[in-house]
Amino acid sequence: QVQLVESGGGLVQAGGSLALSCAASGSIFGINAMGWYRQAPGKQREWVATITSGGSTNYGDSVQGRFTISRDGAKNTVYLQMTSLKPEDTAVYYCNVNWGRGIRYDNWGQGTQVTVSS
Numbered sequence: 001q002v003q004l005v006e007s008g009g010g011l012v013q014a015g016g017s018l019a020l021s022c023a024a025s026g027s028i029f030g031i032n033a034m035g036w037y038r039q040a041p042g043k044q045r046e047w048v049a050t051i052t053s054g055g056s057t058n059y060g061d062s063v064q065g066r067f068t069i070s071r072d073g074a075k076n077t078v079y080l081q082m083t084s085l086k087p088e089d090t091a092v093y094y095c096n097v098n099w100g101r102g103i104r105y106d107n108w109g110q111g112t113q114v115t116v117s118s
Contacts, residue, residue, distance in 0.1 A: 002026040002107045004095050009112030016116070017083045022095030022109050024076040031099045034071055034078035038091035038114075045094070051078060063089075085116045 008020040020036070035050035049059045049069040057069050068081040078095060095109035 002028045002097070002099075002105070004097060004107055004109035006093070006095050006109040006112040009093060009114045011115045011117065012085055014085060014087055014116055014118050016085050017081070018085065018114060019082065020080040020093055020095075020112060020114075022078050024078075024097050024099075024107070028076065028097070028099050028107075030101045031073075031076060031097060032104065033098045035096045035098075036069065036078070036080045036093055037096060038089075038093045039111075040088075040091040043091075046091075048093070049080065082114070085114075087116045087118045090114060090116050 003026050004024050006022045012018050033050050033052045036048040037045050038048050039045040051057045051069045051071050066084045071078045092111040094111045097107050
């Protein structure tokens with residue numbers, strides 16, 4: 001069984017910063033990529049950023065230049081440093097891990113609330 005435990009959400013004023021972390025544990029091997037998604041009330045889940053096992057990163061257009069994704073491979077942990085936060089960044093942020101060889105699996109965290117006040 002694979003578990004993802006997220007932490008670091010909270011309330012911040014516009015222009016501020018927050019950092020999220022997500023640790024994967026359990027029967028997991030061969031992590032291919034870890035990433036972050038978010039879902040605002042009444043909206044579909046939106047991809048935020050991804051980092052591959054090789055360290056390549058990609059970002060959604062709305063967060064490019066403001067958010068930074070990183071990872072600690074030894075700890076199976078992914079981080080999201082968020083700066084210059086805007087009210088429209090308010091959402092529940094979910095961690096995702098894609099893992100496995102041959103057959104690949106996806107697991108999700110429970111979500112952490114990020115609220116940016118104007």
